[in-house]
Amino acid sequence: MPLPDPDRAALGAVAEHYGLGLSGDEIDEYAPVVQGLLGSWNAVEELYRAEAAPSAPQRAWSRPETGENPYNAWYVTTSITGSSSGPLAGRTVAVKDNTAVAGVPMTNGSALVEGYVPAEDATIVTRLLEAGATIAGKAVCEDLCFSGASITASTGHVENPWDTTRTAGASSSGSGALVAGGHVDMATGGDQGGSIRIPAANCGLVGHKPTWGLVPYTGAFPIEATVDHVGPMTRTVHDAALMLSVIAGRDGRDPRQPADLVPDDYLAALDAGARGLRVGVVREGFGRDESEPAVDDTVRTAVTALADAGMQVSEVSVPWHLHGPRIWDVIASEGACSQMIDNFGYGLNWKGHYDPELMDHFGARWAEDGTRFAVTVTLVLLAGRYGLQTGHGRYYAMAQNLAPKLAGAYDAALADVDLLVMPTLPLRPTVRPAADARPPEILARALEMLGNTCPFDVTGHPAISVPAGLADGLPVGMMLVGRPFEDATVLRAAHAFEQAVGGFPSPSQSAVPA
Template sequence: MAAYHELITETLESYAVVERQAAALPRVAPHREPGHLPEGDRLGAWYRRTSIRGAASGPLAGRTVAVKDNLCVAGVPMSGGSAALEGFVPERDATVVTRLLDAGAEIIGKSVCEDLCLSGGSHTAVTGPVRNPWDLTRSAGGSSSGSAALLAAGEVDLAIGGDQGGSVRIPAAWCGVVGLKPTFGLVPCTGSVPIEPSVDHVGPMARTVADVAALLAVIAGPDGRDPRQDPRTTVPDYRPALAGDVAGLRVGLLAEGFGRPGRGDPAVDDATRDFARLLAKAGANVSEVSVPEHRDAAHVWTVVFVGGATTQLVDLAGGVAGCDPALAAALHRGRREHAARLSATVKMVALLGAHLIRTSGGAHYATARALTGPLTAAYDAALGQVDMLAMPTLPMTATPLPPPGAPPREQVARALEMIPNTCPFDVTGHPAISIPAGLVDGLPVGLMLVARHGGEATLIRAAAAYERLAGGFPMSPLTGGHS
């Protein structure tokens, strides 16, 4: 033991050097104000209100932005939707925050997100539920719940979301706005609360396709700090895609994305098929394609997600590259000190993951990660036949919020039941966009389009064309009219 003690003591010098060098990392600007708690927020969608103005000019000059509360905004308190981070104040901006400000945007607040982002509902945040602007008794979707609700209510021009299992696209669909999950690694996750490094995504949200394209152009591209990114990646000009038509575009209706068992709603499927008919009239070639692997893809995602989330919640607690050092330390401390106050979903994932680690090590996770290769190849094969896949973003419209004190089974069901079409593309990394596809019983329906890796321009082309053909997207009763 003495020999190992000596070796470890010598190696610890590296850690001491890193701690000393940490002082050179950029910290909060001295003029940054912490903002204030929201008042009169009937949606429960704001975590903090701010007024952080960016550059005097730029592509987003004059536009207001809500930043999901899993992203660091230096000097502004954040919680990641969780008791585990209450009171934490970041010292550094997330990369996407820096880019927003450099582009001239004004950050007017942090939007509420689900407890550590482990929910597709909008009922697990430590601050309480986020309500859907179309029906205040229903879920806004999650985990980027506040971002979507604020957009749908017209309280903000643009918003940033995060997506690990559908967390940009789920609330976009249920709130009737546009949300895009980029190709894995296109947008840096530096400065965000991590869940699983292979499924973490940050993406743009807005009421129109053009605004999503403009926002994506600002936040995309390597930052030199997120190892998940390819430093050779370049960001194209998405503006030409906004004016493109759909003549000759090949759209494949994914057979396995329709008729989902359980809580699937045939009316939602019908609304999505109406999209296809509209595009076909405009010259698109619409056909049905099959990817049998899609039926079980959510199970592969589940094992990857639980394995990665457990690493953050039970083991390293945020200690991954690209995570803010102070954020990693706060997560490590807070998840122990406030474990009893974590949501039922977080507790379930942590307990399950810990059990699997003790009983089988990382075998299940390793197997699921190995299966992502064949799964990705199956989607790629279908995308070799068509330019994009189309399916309902979610199999049902927004569900009622669980009542206070609902049993864990109900809370977890409302958090995860909607994800079978969205989560596969987090594990495969394909870009996917959710756009409004009309209303069913007065509630928004989302259409999801999926393209080849790097195919964001194709998604924007089709989504913008559909937006024009539909005459704009319907707006919630809190705003009225069309976008």
């Protein structure tokens, strides 16, 4: 669609926005030059349509009928196959609805994205299909992925298969519920503050947040480029390693990825075992203000299984771990306000692959009706925009400059041990608030669990959540963290733990909807 020619009122609004102090006559002087310059905008669109615009394939999809949507976890269902052979042949995968499957609607959990149909598969979707997987559908995620509890998606709450009154964890809530409930073999998740590991912990699954840049984010809806991750959610560590081996590696379109990146064979790495690995139990990961003693006790008991599996266990202290959430707050709030909202998802000023149709669709929708932002996104906008306009970006800049200090604190600990361990979450899955809950209760439930997970989105270290056990019948997750790009070591230790405890439990059949 050609860019409309601006009239005096439109240019006057721009001048007022920047405080240019132009009179109407002065605007008229600029107008023909502006209009001439804007001709390049239309020329670029013509070139893009002729040379670069993708064309969406025709793929069948359907919205599940009422009563046929377990845990309210599916947005749409599909049955898309690529290769008939490969390491994932015969395996079903749910794709988080922040990640593009070409020809299939995507909402990113938000009414403000409803109606968008991507024309290209995300890189990880292409790789899954080439490996023989069947894409079984799009799994519900939280509204714009900004919540740690399954309570803000525009399609309604997602239920936890272990106790359907409780949160499944988020933002990859549908992915967690569908895998835990046995409706798919594996799923993709996205993680900016813990959103692979949170639902993995709440649903009794394995959730691996890869090293930042190991897996291309191309084709997933961004929040903030410096904390965006995608990765596997599975029932077993074996399957997490298998999926990671399929989706990791450069795609040439994501500048997060190092030029010399060569992924490991993560599945083969499991055979090396974990005997002799040194594990540091992070003191600051336990006994937080929000911690439940039952969670801490369950994880400390699980740590003994690490020792039984031949790992050397000691306690370490990383005081900066307690600063991590504050640093994340600023980066995630101001960064998302600027990139995801003000600059329509993808932001500007980087040499990555963009989705111009998504940017236009989302930008137009939220500009029409900002009242449709979720409570969590409204909080981010209020705080993030206030911080940006008051500090002119200096708080974001300070937080990003502190990020290497935070990473260095973990790296210093990881110089003496191979892995760090702590509870994934301080809490067991909490009861979802009522439909008429007010913002303070919704925000409390959505953000209460992030303390141990979000720092590693800032630093980019690989981190996996595995089921540590049950506390009063509810899953508790244990998180293992490794050195950057040593994802294989993290998976080795997690696999050894899984073998030592004899596998991980599944939800009782009584919790599964008929």
